[in-house]
Amino acid sequence: MTLADSIDALLPQTQCTQCGYAGCRPYAEAMAAGQASINRCPPGGERVIADLAALLGVAPVTLDPACGTHHPFEVALIDEEHCIGCTLCIQACPVDAIVGANQLMHTIVTELCTGCERCVAPCPVDCITMVPAGRDWQDDDANAARTRFQQRNTRLLRRHDEAAGPAARTLANKPALMATTDPQDKQQRIAQALARARANRQ
Ligand code: SF4
Ligand code: SF4
Ligand code: SF4
Numbered sequence: 001m002t003l004a005d006s007i008d009a010l011l012p013q014t015q016c017t018q019c020g021y022a023g024c025r026p027y028a029e030a031m032a033a034g035q036a037s038i039n040r041c042p043p044g045g046e047r048v049i050a051d052l053a054a055l056l057g058v059a060p061v062t063l064d065p066a067c068g069t070h071h072p073f074e075v076a077l078i079d080e081e082h083c084i085g086c087t088l089c090i091q092a093c094p095v096d097a098i099v100g101a102n103q104l105m106h107t108i109v110t111e112l113c114t115g116c117e118r119c120v121a122p123c124p125v126d127c128i129t130m131v132p133a134g135r136d137w138q139d140d141d142a143n144a145a146r147t148r149f150q151q152r153n154t155r156l157l158r159r160h161d162e163a164a165g166p167a168a169r170t171l172a173n174k175p176a177l178m179a180t181t182d183p184q185d186k187q188q189r190i191a192q193a194l195a196r197a198r199a200n201r202q
Helices: 003-008 024-032 045-056 088-092 139-158 160-178 183-201
Strands: 074-078 128-132
Touching: 003 024, 003 045, 024 139
Parallel strands: none
Antiparallel strands: 074 128
């Protein structure tokens, strides 16, 4: 087991990127290389900082507020009435916790959600919110999330060319929907998108 493996084993594996790295593993590798401090993981909070300090033989430090704040575990929830089936959230989810298809309602598999919030910002109709999970994030959750993250990355690398087409199309649609700063115009565009999605469903 490498030092990066040992560090990675202590991280929560939500894959939220709040540490400034593309996931828990890249952050672990940066710490192992002496290139990152131990206080950049908001989901892990003080407990993970203490574990990292013990492993690396350094003094604990407080969480870097620039990375975010530690709070009780939350999960994402989609307001399915307003979902227009754009698939942007599926593309953003690092652990495949969302199911749905183009122009169909999307839903979150709560048991798989890490609470990373990466699906929230891309949603063009703001129909994803974070809600209290009502439980703590456990080591078993972290291990399962690590596996799902690795499986997803392997799949995306293997299917990159096939995946690039639809992903590029849906991402290209978002600026058109979000381009306006006029709230009334934006509401109209969203209402039109909703009407199109509902018509397609029928
Ligand atoms: S849980 Fe988020 S902040 Fe913590 S190491 Fe993983 S990706 Fe970085
Ligand atoms: S559903 Fe959203 S919050 Fe949950 S793991 Fe996926 S991207 Fe993160
Ligand atoms: S990003 Fe929002 S509108 Fe698009 S599929 Fe996901 S929940 Fe539905």
